[in-house]
Amino acid sequence: MKYSYYPGCSMHSTAAEFESSFRFVAGVLGMELTEVEDWFCCGATPAHITDPLLGLALPTQNLLQARPTGLDVATTCAACYNRLKTANRVALEKPKKREALAQILGEEYKGEIPVRHILDIFVNDVGVDNIQRNVLFPLNGLRVASYYGCLLTRPPEVADFDDVENPVTMDKIVEALGGVALEWPFKTECCGASFSLSRSDIVGRLAGEIMRYAKQAGAECIAVACPLCQSNLDLRQKEASEYEGVEFNMPILYITQLMAVAYGGGGKDVGLGKAIVNAESVVHRVFGHRGSERVER
Amino acid sequence: MEQLIQEAKKLLEENKVDVVIGYRSSPLPPFTRPAFIRRPEDCEQLVFNCGSVYNLTRYLIGLGEKPAIVVKGCEQRGLVVLEQENMLPRDSYLLIGVGCSGQVDERKLREGGFDRLPEQLSDELMADKCLYCDQHNTPDADIFVGDEVESVEPRTERYAGLDEFFAQDYEELYHHWTEVFSRCIRCYACRNICPLCYCEQCISYVNMPQWLPRSVADNNNYLFHMRRVLCMAGRCIDCGECERACPVDIPLRTLYKRIAQKIEGFFYGYRAGNNREQLPPLQDFNKDDSADFIL
C-alpha cells in the first residue's frame, strides 16, 4: 500500500502528535508514504473565501505535484481533504474552470488523482480485520465518542466515503481496537473551530453541547480525525466547561493516537503529552502504566 | 504454437467441435491462409504468427458446423457485436484466444521494397490498427493458447490525424472523396469481407425502391459508400479487413474511424464491441443527448 501523503500545515505544527502517531500507525499497517514534493497550503478558509479561483488553484497545483507518483493522495486534515477533493470534482465536472486553472497553472489537471482521507484508507484499504490483527494492547473497553466534525463528511457529493449524517468509519476502528464506540447524536455537529480565536463565546456554546452529549453517552474521551477539531475542542474546553457549568475534563485524542497506543507506540509516537486536557490519565487507566519506549513487534 | 495444435487436436478428437478454423502457412511467408481443419491429424498445419492477418470470424455466420475458432484480441469485439445483434450466440462456437503483438501490413511491406519480412516485425511494417492496439490478448477466450503478450504502450493515438484531416473545408473533402470513390469498381470486397455485413440481401441490391443506384457512374459510388458508413456507424470494430481487401486502396477506415470517434465523443465513450451489455448507440438514446443542432 503506497500513498502520496499531503500533510497540510497543521500536521507540521499544532498537530505534530497527529503526524507522529499517524506515521507510526502507517508503519505498523504497512502503508508506505511519500510526502508530496514541495507541498504548500491547500487553499482552505482564507484562500477560498477571498478568491474562489485561487482556492482551487492551490489544491490543484498540489495535486499536480503529486501526480508524477501516480499514487492516491492521503490526507489527515478534514479541510485539506475537502479542498483537494473539491479540486478534483471541479476538474472532472467543470470544463470551463478546468481550462481557467490550466491557464493559471500552465498545466491541465483532469482530476485523475484520487484523494483519500486516512479514515477511508484505514477502513477500506487496510481493512478492519488488519487493524484488529495488529493490536498488541486492546483498549479494554475504553468508551470512546467518535467526533467527525462538520467538514469531514460534507458536502456529501464531495466527501463520499461515509454516511454524511451518521458516519461510522471511526467507530469501526475504535471497536477493532477493543474500545466501545458510543452511539451519540453530535458526531457531525459544528464545534465552532472557525470562531476559535475570534468569538470564543460561540465556541463555548457549540463545543459545550458536544462535550455534554459525549459525557451523557458515557464517553471517557473523544476521538477525532482532524487537527482543527482537536485543537478547538481541547483548547476551548475551558470555555465549554464554563458555558455548561460543568468541569468536563474530556481528553480529545486523535484516532491515530488511540491506534498508536494499541499498537505499542512509544511516548514520542503517541504524543499524549501535547494535549491541554490531560489525556495520559485515561490511557493509563485502561492499560496500566507502560514505559515510553516502543514495544518491539 | 505447439499448444494450439494440441488443443485443436483434443477438441476434434473429443468431438467437442466439428471444425477448427485457424491459420495455416502459405507459400508466401509470413502470410498465412485460412484453414478449416476437420481431422485431428491435420492440426499440425495450424500456425499463428504476425502474418495471420485475416479476420476469420467472417466465416462463422451460417457455418452449419460447430466450430472452434482462432480469434485475435481486436477481432473479438466483432463477436460481441454479432452477439448483441443476435447473429451469433456465444455458445455456438469455442473461442481460441491468442496473444498478438501486431500483424504485418502487406501494403507497407510491398511499398517498403521488402519481398519478405525482416527478422523482427518492426513498427514500420505493422498494420496501423496494431500501433494503438489495447487488446493484445483475446478476452473471453474459452481456451487461451501460447503466452499472453505484455501490453505495449501505443505508438500512435487511435484517432491520430483525423481532426487535422477533417479540418479541410467541405468542398475539399467532397472533392477528395468523390475522387477517391471514383476508383471504386464496386467489387463489394469491403462488404463481403466485413464480419458485420451479414444482411441476407444488401440494400444496394434492392430496387423497389431503389435505395442505391447500381451503376458506378454519376458519383453513385460516393452514395454507396455513404450508406456503408451509415451501416458501420456504432458497429465498426476497426479490424481493418475492408481496407486490406480493397483492390484499389480506398482508405475506408478514415471515414469509419471518424464516425467512431464522433460516436465515442457524443455517446459517453461508446466503443463498438467493448461491452456486451451496452446497447449500440443508434438503438439507444439518452434524454440528455446533445440537442445543439436542433432548431
Next chain:
Amino acid sequence: MADAETTAKTKKKADRTGFEPHIIGFLCNWCTYAGADLAGTSRIGYPTNIKAVRVPCSGRVDAMYVINALKNGADGVLVSGCHPGDCHYNQGNYYARRRFMILREIFSAMGINPERLQMSWCSAAEGAKWAQIVAQVTEKIRELGPFEGI
C-alpha cells in the same frame, strides 16, 4: 410572431430573382404536421420553398430518405418531430435525434455541409414557431446555395 411573418415575406420578395432552394420536410404526424396545420389555420405566412411529407414519427425517417432527397434535387432537408418527452410514441424523436446527429457527422466527413440537414422540434401548438422554422431553414439553405453534390 407577425415579425417572422413579415420578414419571411419581405425577404422572399426581395430575393425574387435569386436562387430559390428546394426543401423537403419530413413532418411527424402528431406534432409538427399538426403545428403546420395550425400555422395555416392561424394564417401565419412563410416561404413556399418547403414541401412536406407526412410520416407517423420523426423516428420513422430513415437516413436514406434524407440522402435520397438530396440526391434527387433537394437543396435542404428538414426533419421535424415532437419536443423531447412529447413523442406520441414516447421515444421516436430521441432515436431520430441520434440518427441525424450521426448523419450530419457523416455529411461533414464526406464533404457535404451538414447544415443542409436541419432538424427541429415543433409541437402541435406552435404554429408560429413552424413558420419561423421554415423561414429560418429557407434562409439558411438559400445562403448555402444550390446543392450540386451526389
Next chain:
Amino acid sequence: MARIGVFVCWCGSNIAGTVDVKKVAEEVSKLPYVVYSTDYKYMCSDPGQNMIKEAIKEHRLTGVVVSACSPRMHEVTFRRTVQEEGVNPYMMEMANIREHCSWVHDDMEEATEKAIELVRMAVAKAVELEPMEKIEVPVTKRALVIGGGIAGIQAALDIADGGVEVILVEKSPSIGGKMSQLDETFPTLDCSQCILTPKMVDAAQHPNIKIYSYAELEELDGFIGNFQARIRQKARSVDMELCNGCGDCWNKCPQKKIPSEFEAGMSDRAAIYVPFPQAIPNTPVIDRENCIYFQSGKCGVCAKICPTGAISYDQSDEFITEEVGAVVVATGYDLFNTDVIGEYGYGEIPDVISGLQFERLSSASGPTEGKIVRPSDGKKPEEVAFICCVGSRDDKYGRPYCSRICCMYTAKHAILLHHKSHGSQAYVFYIDVRAGGKGYEEFLRRATEEEGAIYMRGRVSRLYRDNGKVVVKGADTLSGAQIELHCDMVVLANGITASPGAEELARKLSISYDEYGFYSEAHPKLRPVETNTAGIYLAGCCQAPKDIPDSVSQASAAASKVLALFSGDFLTREPNIAEVNPFTCTGCFTCREVCPYDAIDEEEVTVHIDGKKVTRTIARVNLGKCQGCGICCAVCRSNAINLKGTKDLQIFRQIKAFTGSEKEKSDEPVGSKK
C-alpha cells in the same frame, strides 16, 4: 395499371383565393397514371363526394387523390366516400393545399406552383398505395386486476358490475391494502375501515370476481384482448375449503413474537395468522420462515388443534393460468424507508415513529385501542413533532417528487392528536403545505386555527435523545430562528415510493416505468390510465403518488377503459402497422430493441434462398401490440421491416416526385409494378 383520379377542392375561396385550382387540375392531369382530374367548390359537401363516386364509376379509378385541406381534417371523410363506391379506403391520399399552402402563402403564382408540387407528390404516393383491411383481434372478455388495495378493489368492482369476469390477484394474505391500516381519512375524518371493509366484502361476494390472495403474477404472455396470465398461488399451508376461521390456531400458536406487518411493527402476531380481524379471505396463512414446525420439524400445534383439519403442511405453490383480455395494474406503493436518514435516528430512538405507525397508534383497532402513547414508556406524549417531506422533495435520497399525501395526513395526525390526547401539542415542520384537493385547504385551516397545531416552516436537521425526550433541532425559516424543541414523540411523514418489486413486475408486463419505479402512463395528460402496452391499464399509486379519491377515480377510469375495450367481440385497429419481409430479415432484432411497445416477436421460418431451404429465427410483428410508429423500419439495416401506409417505396416516390424534372437523374427503372 393504376388509374388515379385527382379532385382539387376550392374550399370556397379558402383555396381558390390563392391557388389557381383550375391550373392545378389541368397540370396534374398530365401526370402518368392520372386518368381524370377535376375541381369543385366544396369537395367535402354531398355533391362533391358524389362527384368522386361518379368519377370512380365512370373512369374505373383504382386510387383517388383529394387535393384539399389537411388529412387531419377530412381523411376519414374521403376514405368513407371511396369505400362507399367499392374502392378500398386506404387507396385515397390527400394533398394538403389549404393549411400547408393557400392559407400560408399569398402570391398566387407561387402558391399554385407549390400546390401542383404537393399534388404531384400525393399522386406519386397514390400510385404505390395498397389496399389494406382494418385489423380485427378477438377479445377474451375477462380482466385481470393486480393488487387488492382500494384501487384494485374499485377497479374490480366496476368491471364486475359491467358484467365482466374479473381475476383479482393480491400478494399478501388479505385484500385491503394500505387503506385498511389507516385510522380516519382526510379531509372528512371518516373511519377508513368503515368505508373500506364493505367494499372488500362486496368484492369477495361478487359473482364475477375471483380473488387469488397470497398470490402473485408469475408471467404475462400475449397481447391486448388475448393475454395469458400465469399466477403463482403461494402455499398458505391452510386448506381454504376446510378452514372456518375460528382462530384457534393463531391463539394457540407458540410462536407469537413476530412483528405484525399490519400493525407496522407496533405489536406482534403469531406464525399462523390473518393480518387483521376483517381480513378477506378470513383464512390464515402460515409464515413458514417463522414457523417452528417448518424451521425445526417439531411443533404441529395448529394441526393438532384445528377442529376441521384444515392445516396442510405439505401444500406447495401452485400455478394457475388465466386467459384475460385486459389487465389493470394497481400494485400501490410503499413508504419511504426512513432508516437511511442517519440524522433522524428512526429505529434507534423508540419515540421516533413513522406516519403509518401513528395511524396504528391512533386507530381504535390498533395495538393501543386508539390511545395515543409513546412507544418507549407508554406515557401520554405532551408535545409531538411532525416532520413533513421525509423522503419527499429530497434530491439527496433521489426523491425529488412530492408524495402528495403527507401534508394532508400530517394535518390529520395533528387533529387526531388534539382529539385523542387532550392537552397534547402538535408541532409541524413543513417545507410548503400542499392542500390542493376538495376540502383540503379548509381541513388544514381547521388543524391550525381550531385544533391548535403549530406550523413551522423549516427542515429538521437532527433528532436525538436527551433526558427521556427527543430533541428536535431545526430552523424556522420564516423567522430565521434556530429551533430546538424537546418533544415526547416525533412522527415522520414518510413519503411514497414505488412498491418493492415494481420494476420486476413491469418487466413481466413489458410496461415502462420512470426513474423512481412508478409506472409510466401512455400520455401524461391525455392517456393517464393507459400504458404503452395496449390492454394494460394503471390505477392508484403504482403510477404516481396519489390520495384515496384520486386512486379510486383512476381505478374507475381504468375499469371504464376495460369495459369499452370489451364492448365488441373484436378489437378493430387501423392497419398501419409494421410488417416483416421474411426473405430479407436477418433476425438481428435491432427492431425489438427500439420498439416502444414490445411488438416484435420471434418466428421460425423456413425459406428458400438460392434454391436452399433455410430455417431461421426472424422478427414478426405482433398485430395486437404494434402502434405503427415505424421506428423499427428506420433502424433496420436490410430494410426488411416496413410500415404499411408509409412504406419506403411510397416515400421514395414522393421524394422522387418532389422537385420535378429539372434536376432529376434517372437511374431507377421506370417500370413499376403498376
